[in-house]
Amino acid sequence: MQQEGGAMKAWVVEGYGTLDRVSIRDVRIPVVPAGCALVRVLRAGLNFADVISVRGEYQVRTDPPFILGAEIAGQVVDTGGFAHLAFGDLVMAQVTSGAYAEYCAVDAARxxxxxxxxxxxxxxxxxxxxTTASIALFDTAGLRAGETVLIHAAAGGTGIAATQLARNAGARVIAATAAPEKAAVATANGASAIVNNRAADWVETLRGIAPGGIDVVLDPVGGDITLQSVRALAWGGRLLIVGFASGAIPAIPANRLLVKAASARGVFWKFDADPSGIAAVQRGLATALAEGTIRPIIGATVPFAALQEGLVELAGGRTIGKLVLDVENA
Incomplete structure (x- = not known):
């Protein structure tokens, strides 16, 4: 094991801008601050939030220079003195930054x-x-068995997660995606029907599939997709605003919500705002992973040196499933 303060490889954001502002650097292995443990990162999840973090457009800004990345799985190499941790424990965590590095100091509570x-x-x-899918469907929307859920970007990381969780809860899932190869993944993942949300008449097609309307819409896309989704809501339907991958922030027509007694809810969580609640959700997900009731679909394992290329593909909407960075073999 390398010692704290030694050298490690990391992807560092030198300044806000395009993805060429991110580069591999040799930096110091973190000295573990009080309340934290040190994790040797094995894998790190890629997220669209990384792209907008580099642009300086994410809701939670970190001033450059900083190590990019917010999702890790690895091994504990310094417990920080916490009795519930042991050297070599396999762990996962969401972090504010620092995932795309060989070592990461992590708040032990995370x-x-x-x-x-x-x-x-x-x-x-x-x-x-x-975690996002779980909080959206259950904490925010109060999803119930027998309800119908429409999931946009259903072949992406959050869409795949939401499909599995909704299906496990006894809901009917309709996947919205345009590319045939993405539709095939969504179907294999448990969606009962597919709509092409790039077609001009997709809402009419959806009404043929779900004549009573949609109880819950999970929307990470924004723009016209959001506006059309409001038209598809059932009485008492819930629109979940997860993000704006299209780059367009819609002005939602309140009158359409009013006449359907519907609601539009933003989905945004921070570990620090509810540490015990978020940790409880994530412990449940870890158990579900171990039991095999959830299983991420990995679109690709990205070599450490190819992070930029992976983020470009993610930003362009060309990925299927979750992209995961191989940090172990950096």
Whole structure:
């Protein structure tokens, strides 16, 4: 094991801008601050939030220079004196930054222990995508068995997670995606029907599939997708605003919500705002992963040196499933 204060490789954001502002640097292994443990990162999940963080457009800004990345799976190499941790424990965590590095100092409260033998590639896909999907569907929307859920970007990391969680809860899932290869993934993942949300008449097609309307819409896309989704809501339907991958922030027509007794809710969580609640959700997800009731679909394992290329593909909407960075073999 390398010692704290030694050298490690990391992807550092030198300044806000395009992805060429991110580069590999040799930096110091973190000295573990009070309340933290040191984790040797094995895998790290790629997220669209990384792209907008580099632009300086993410809701939570970190001033450059900083190490990019917010989702890890790895092994504890310094417990920080916490009795519930042991050297070599396999853990996962969502962090504010620092995931794309060989070592990461993590608030011990954020560390979720994993069952021995858990695949770190699978685990690295859980802390953000599955936590977001769980909070959206259950804490925010109060999803119930028998309801119908429409999931946009259903072949992406959060869409895959939401499909599995909704299906496990007894809901009917309709996946919205345009590309045939993405539709095939969504179907294999448990969606009962597919709509092409790039077609001009997709809402009419959706009404043929779900004549009573949609109870819950999970929307990470924004723009016209959001506006059309409001038209598709059932009485008492809930629109979940997860993000704006299209780059367009819509002005939602309040009259359409009013006449359907519907609601539009933003989905945004911070560990520090509810540490015990978020940790409880993530422990449940770790158990579900160990039991096999959830299983991330990994689109690709990205070599450490190819992070930029992976983020470019993610930003362009060309990925299927979750992209995971191989930090172990940096």
């Amino acid at each position: 560390l979720i222990r994993l069952a021995p033998g858990t695949d770190p590639t699978q685990a690295a896909a859980i802390p953000i995508s599955y």
